[in-house]
Amino acid sequence: MSGLEVKANLIKEILGMSTSPVAVKFHEEFVRLPGYDLPEKRRYCQVLMEAREGKHVLLTPENIACPAAAWALGFDDPPPRLTSGEMPAAMGIFGNPEAVQHTFSTMQRLEMGRYKMVSVCPLGEAEHQPDVVVVESLAEHLMWIALAHVFKTGGRLHFDTAVLQATCVDVTITPFVQQRMNMSIGCYGCREATDLAEGECVLGFPAKYLDDIVDSLASLREKAMPRVRGKNVYQALLERSED
Numbered sequence: 001m002s003g004l005e006v007k008a009n010l011i012k013e014i015l016g017m018s019t020s021p022v023a024v025k026f027h028e029e030f031v032r033l034p035g036y037d038l039p040e041k042r043r044y045c046q047v048l049m050e051a052r053e054g055k056h057v058l059l060t061p062e063n064i065a066c067p068a069a070a071w072a073l074g075f076d077d078p079p080p081r082l083t084s085g086e087m088p089a090a091m092g093i094f095g096n097p098e099a100v101q102h103t104f105s106t107m108q109r110l111e112m113g114r115y116k117m118v119s120v121c122p123l124g125e126a127e128h129q130p131d132v133v134v135v136e137s138l139a140e141h142l143m144w145i146a147l148a149h150v151f152k153t154g155g156r157l158h159f160d161t162a163v164l165q166a167t168c169v170d171v172t173i174t175p176f177v178q179q180r181m182n183m184s185i186g187c188y189g190c191r192e193a194t195d196l197a198e199g200e201c202v203l204g205f206p207a208k209y210l211d212d213i214v215d216s217l218a219s220l221r222e223k224a225m226p227r228v229r230g231k232n233v234y235q236a237l238l239e240r241s242e243d
Contacts, residue, residue: 171204
């Protein structure tokens with residue numbers, strides 16, 4: 001069993017996740033990786049969905065289906081109706097094109113043409129150290145991962161989102177470029193195009209933090225997690241209310 005497989009299994013076991021954390025790696029050259037699907041058309045959020053359910057998928061400038069994600073990943077220039085804000089405003093995501101343009105101006109993106117491919121697979125089955133680990137799961141699960149990230153150091157975590165491009169920008173590109181954890185409540189695109197459930201959110205972090213996060217999750221499992229999930233204080237409130 002590889003080190004990544006052990007860590008992925010621990011995350012799933014400790015948190016009680018039904019699907020896998022996902023390994024994301026950027027490639028500066030296209031390489032036809034054995035065992036990876038190269039589907040005809042996919043959105044980035046869709047390959048994350050498929051990877052957390054067990055698939056190995058490659059996404060390239062040729063098979064990416066979402067123009068906004070293609071722009072964010074540096075795969076292709078965006079169409080004018082996207083950059084003008086006309087398309088998202090017409091879809092009812094924002095109230096006017098100017099609001100969309102302002103939102104796009106805040107987006108973290110990769111350099112155009114820098115990367116030729118993204119490989120995505122279950123974390124435990126990754127052949128190489130990923131660049132980013134993405135977790136799509138219940139908000140309570142992501143809370144523990146975030147707490148594990150500051151378990152040894154303390155401090156505050158700062159998450160940012162435009163509630164747009166949650167999977168491609170918020171939890172993949174931002175962690176990759178800024179080398180920090182980020183979490184998002186999701187967006188129109190990923191909630192329409194994937195099976196992301198109403199109670200699920202998304203989180204991403206640079207893979208260099210994986211060891212510490214897994215180690216800290218194991219510590220949180222000893223005391224903090226059972227107490228929270230047991231809801232002892234809440235149960236005591238209910239008992240007092242019945243008196």
